[in-house]
Amino acid sequence: MPVYQFSLLIQAAGTVLLFLLFLLLYRKIRRRAFLDWIASWAFLLCGLGLEIFIPTAGDGRQFVFLLHVALLSHVVFLLRGVRRFRDERATTGAFELLWIVPVVAIAWWTAIESPSATGHSAAISLVLAAGYVTAAISFAITTGSRAGRVLLTSAFLLWGVEEAVVGIGYLRFKDPASMPELLQYGNFGAMLLEMMVAVGIIILLFEA
Numbered sequence: 001m002p003v004y005q006f007s008l009l010i011q012a013a014g015t016v017l018l019f020l021l022f023l024l025l026y027r028k029i030r031r032r033a034f035l036d037w038i039a040s041w042a043f044l045l046c047g048l049g050l051e052i053f054i055p056t057a058g059d060g061r062q063f064v065f066l067l068h069v070a071l072l073s074h075v076v077f078l079l080r081g082v083r084r085f086r087d088e089r090a091t092t093g094a095f096e097l098l099w100i101v102p103v104v105a106i107a108w109w110t111a112i113e114s115p116s117a118t119g120h121s122a123a124i125s126l127v128l129a130a131g132y133v134t135a136a137i138s139f140a141i142t143t144g145s146r147a148g149r150v151l152l153t154s155a156f157l158l159w160g161v162e163e164a165v166v167g168i169g170y171l172r173f174k175d176p177a178s179m180p181e182l183l184q185y186g187n188f189g190a191m192l193l194e195m196m197v198a199v200g201i202i203i204l205l206f207e208a
Contacts, residue, residue, distance in 0.1 A: 004176040005052060007187035012048040014191035015041055018198050029205065031088065036081030043074040048187075054119040061111055064119040068107035071124055075131035076103060082138045120176075125167025132160035139200075145207035151200030159193045162186055 019041040026034035047070035054063050076099050110121045136156035139149055166186040173179045 148204035155196035
């Protein structure tokens, strides 16, 4: 198994754990933010599964499109959950469904612009990086436990940097198997950062 695929499997395992954590938290504490994060990590898990599957699918542009939709939806629900976590009174309406339009448009464009062997593209990585940095800023200015905020801000900021570096790698090498070995372990680093996110959320809730 190539290093990058092993790294994807490791991140997928960590993503399952975080998905289950948000399910358990929602059962105990009925906060709407957890519903958004359940959806966010479900989309991320689908995306990781598609990245593992696509190299065996041959010419499967439809799977690449679904991959990009899943990863972009992960960012949308992540940021919506952050907004709801900071302000439980934040309302949502039919107007918010318009996020579907740019997600589908960006996914369609990136799916036809020669992505890598896994279906991932540099553009998608840079969008993910921007989303994670936005989440980091949001947690930095929220109220609550200082330790929890520092963990969440650091985790999302480092995750954004990791995605940006991996995106540059995809832009240069196209095939992840030809990347330097350190870059191929990028998803393993992302898994560790997901665990930091879990600990940060738990600390914020515990001290609240």
